[in-house]
Amino acid sequence: MNNKTILLASRPMGMPTSENFKFEERDVPTLQEGKVLLKALFVSVDPYMRGRMSDAESYVAPYTVGEPIVGGVVAEVIESKIPELPKGTVVQGALPWQQFSVHAGEGLIPIDPNLAPLSYHLGILGMPGLTAYFGLLYIGDPKPGETVVVSGAAGAVGTVVGQIAKLKGCRVVGVAGSEDKIAYLKDELGFDEAINYKTTGSIKEAISNACPDGIDVYFDNVGGEISDAVYLRLNNFARIAVCGQIAYYNSTTVPTGMRVEPILLKKSALMKGFIVRDYAKDFAVAAKDLSAWVKEGKLKYQETITEGFENIPEAFLGLFSGQNTGKQLVKVAEREV
Amino acid sequence: MNNKTILLASRPMGMPTSENFKFEERDVPTLQEGKVLLKALFVSVDPYMRGRMSDAESYVAPYTVGEPIVGGVVAEVIESKIPELPKGTVVQGALPWQQFSVHAGEGLIPIDPNLAPLSYHLGILGMPGLTAYFGLLYIGDPKPGETVVVSGAAGAVGTVVGQIAKLKGCRVVGVAGSEDKIAYLKDELGFDEAINYKTTGSIKEAISNACPDGIDVYFDNVGGEISDAVYLRLNNFARIAVCGQIAYYNSTTVPTGMRVEPILLKKSALMKGFIVRDYAKDFAVAAKDLSAWVKEGKLKYQETITEGFENIPEAFLGLFSGQNTGKQLVKVAEREV
Numbered sequence: 001m002n003n004k005t006i007l008l009a010s011r012p013m014g015m016p017t018s019e020n021f022k023f024e025e026r027d028v029p030t031l032q033e034g035k036v037l038l039k040a041l042f043v044s045v046d047p048y049m050r051g052r053m054s055d056a057e058s059y060v061a062p063y064t065v066g067e068p069i070v071g072g073v074v075a076e077v078i079e080s081k082i083p084e085l086p087k088g089t090v091v092q093g094a095l096p097w098q099q100f101s102v103h104a105g106e107g108l109i110p111i112d113p114n115l116a117p118l119s120y121h122l123g124i125l126g127m128p129g130l131t132a133y134f135g136l137l138y139i140g141d142p143k144p145g146e147t148v149v150v151s152g153a154a155g156a157v158g159t160v161v162g163q164i165a166k167l168k169g170c171r172v173v174g175v176a177g178s179e180d181k182i183a184y185l186k187d188e189l190g191f192d193e194a195i196n197y198k199t200t201g202s203i204k205e206a207i208s209n210a211c212p213d214g215i216d217v218y219f220d221n222v223g224g225e226i227s228d229a230v231y232l233r234l235n236n237f238a239r240i241a242v243c244g245q246i247a248y249y250n251s252t253t254v255p256t257g258m259r260v261e262p263i264l265l266k267k268s269a270l271m272k273g274f275i276v277r278d279y280a281k282d283f284a285v286a287a288k289d290l291s292a293w294v295k296e297g298k299l300k301y302q303e304t305i306t307e308g309f310e311n312i313p314e315a316f317l318g319l320f321s322g323q324n325t326g327k328q329l330v331k332v333a334e335r336e337v
Numbered sequence: 338m339n340n341k342t343i344l345l346a347s348r349p350m351g352m353p354t355s356e357n358f359k360f361e362e363r364d365v366p367t368l369q370e371g372k373v374l375l376k377a378l379f380v381s382v383d384p385y386m387r388g389r390m391s392d393a394e395s396y397v398a399p400y401t402v403g404e405p406i407v408g409g410v411v412a413e414v415i416e417s418k419i420p421e422l423p424k425g426t427v428v429q430g431a432l433p434w435q436q437f438s439v440h441a442g443e444g445l446i447p448i449d450p451n452l453a454p455l456s457y458h459l460g461i462l463g464m465p466g467l468t469a470y471f472g473l474l475y476i477g478d479p480k481p482g483e484t485v486v487v488s489g490a491a492g493a494v495g496t497v498v499g500q501i502a503k504l505k506g507c508r509v510v511g512v513a514g515s516e517d518k519i520a521y522l523k524d525e526l527g528f529d530e531a532i533n534y535k536t537t538g539s540i541k542e543a544i545s546n547a548c549p550d551g552i553d554v555y556f557d558n559v560g561g562e563i564s565d566a567v568y569l570r571l572n573n574f575a576r577i578a579v580c581g582q583i584a585y586y587n588s589t590t591v592p593t594g595m596r597v598e599p600i601l602l603k604k605s606a607l608m609k610g611f612i613v614r615d616y617a618k619d620f621a622v623a624a625k626d627l628s629a630w631v632k633e634g635k636l637k638y639q640e641t642i643t644e645g646f647e648n649i650p651e652a653f654l655g656l657f658s659g660q661n662t663g664k665q666l667v668k669v670a671e672r673e674v
Contacts, residue, residue, distance in 0.1 A: 245599045259592040262582045264610035273601035
């Protein structure tokens with residue numbers, strides 16, 4: 001049985017290229033007690049992975065040169081020595097870019113193949129969708145009529161945040177970085193306002209104008225001056241879900257800037273950081289809600305699926321030239337069962 | 338009858354000085370129906386009042402230049418045209434820095450003089466005690482065995498925070514600004530560790546050494562570099578109650594410094610600002626707990642009482658140079674009845 005893997009060959013200088021990746025053939029190991037053999041079905045390629053290819057001191061652990069790239073994968077259990085994960089189970093998890101891999105099961109999330117297409121579990125029903133769901137609903141706790149601002153609004157998480165906030169009856173303002181994205185948020189996803197931070201001039205004024213009644217919930221994917229502009233318009237008892245801080249990921253020193261603490265004090269506001277696995281016990285509830293909303297047409301979701309394991313690097317590199325619309329995935333194999 | 342009052346003469350630029358206050362003689366007004374004449378007994382001076390001296394937007398309305406300063410006062414009804422507040426009743430409320438004042442009664446809280454010394458109702462059974470109670474228990478939510486750090490530990494709020502945390506079975510570390518305060522926290526109040534931030538050298542090292550298992554709860558009265566040192570030692574799912582930010586109260590520009598957001602993200606930590614009146618509906622429950630703990634000797638309480646109405650500004654200014662241990666009050670008059 002062939003078992004291709006993709007290693008990090010070298011760290012990119014600036015824009016990554018195919019030279020940064022290396023294909024290698026690996027043995028399929030003999031299965032030991034307490035492990036499963038997984039066949040990758042869909043592989044997720046995401047912009048955040050660019051950050052992990054660097055070794056700059058950062059809030060994201062870097063990949064190791066000479067080791068496989070790891071990311072979101074939907075895989076099928078094709079041999080099992082874990083009773084809870086019998087053969088035929090489909091799971092999602094953080095797995096290597098590798099056709100077959102052996103895993104001890106920890107952190108793998110079984111998925112219900114009847115709920116939605118399997119690929120959705122890397123997007124709207126997977127980490128990005130669940131991240132949006134928990135951050136917005138469990139931390140942001142939006143009430144009808146409140147104003148919700150989301151930064152990184154056109155991303156895999158931000159698009160879901162904004163749409164759920166609309167479902168909950170909120171006024172939704174998105175911040176993103178291109179006119180195409182702004183048009184998409186307003187025209188396709190129903191955001192009330194969307195701000196192109198690259199062209200708007202003063203982001204503080206733009207946020208202030210877009211939020212005449214102040215801001216009750218902020219879902220933050222970015223940090224930096226967009227967040228500072230939001231902080232200045234927070235209402236009393238505002239809630240801030242800190243989901244990403246991409247402004248600082250490549251920072252080699254401790255990030256500094258405006259202090260948020262005095263504002264949280266003045267406004268009796270709450271700020272909470274989180275990662276999706278903090279809410280693992282409620283994944284099933286969330287996936288059920290999300291899939292219902294998708295089926296009812298209340299949540300729009302787009303994906304671009306590239307075929308073939310060998311095309312993973314190309315699909316990843318395509319993210320940076322804007323080739324994809326919506327979530328970019330690679331289909332690696334058909335399900336066996 | 339003399340009736341001195343203290344007005345806000347001007348708004349401070351940076352640190353307040355005695356120039357910002359003005360003494361004036363006022364008439365004692367004739368009492369009308371539905372009013373009481375109050376004689377101030379104890380006046381509370383508190384760091385938050387610095388904020389009200391500015392006209393920047395805040396959670397409390399700014400004082401008006403040329404009008405009396407208003408704050409927590411324990412006063413005696415010396416003449417009454419309100420049946421529910423007969424002569425001799427002692428009340429606490431938000432009242433002007435003024436020897437005698439006329440009041441319609443609304444918002445005045447009658448206090449039981451047999452429960453505790455009258456001054457306690459401006460401290461452990463008043464706003465500072467309630468602030469400690471709600472910030473620690475409702476936001477910090479400490480569990481037995483967890484590490485709790487409190488800054489401004491020797492203040493009216495901090496001393497109560499640390500003692501309640503000990504009652505809850507936590508390891509308690511206080512940060513304060515003199516050797517006397519450190520000794521008080523450790524020897525009298527049972528703090529596990531106390532750090533003199535003025536002499537410790539590296540506050541980061543001191544915090545790190547005092548918290549070998551990291552920090553689960555941080556009750557912050559101060560902000561600034563003490564907070565930064567705490568942030569670097571937070572455990573996953575830490576909770577931070579932002580109660581005061583005295584490091585910035587005298588700041589004339591937007592405070593900047595280390596960004597806490599990336600740390601909250603990395604640690605899935607929660608930070609919440611609050612003021613005591615956010616929890617008004619639970620005041621009775623809290624006061625019952627606090628007075629029981631005081632009676633059982635589980636909560637020790639210290640006051641610094643300055644004598645004389647004319648010394649109120651000086652007592653207030655002393656807060657910013659760390660002169661007081663425990664709650665700073667000014668005794669203005671003896672009770673008549």
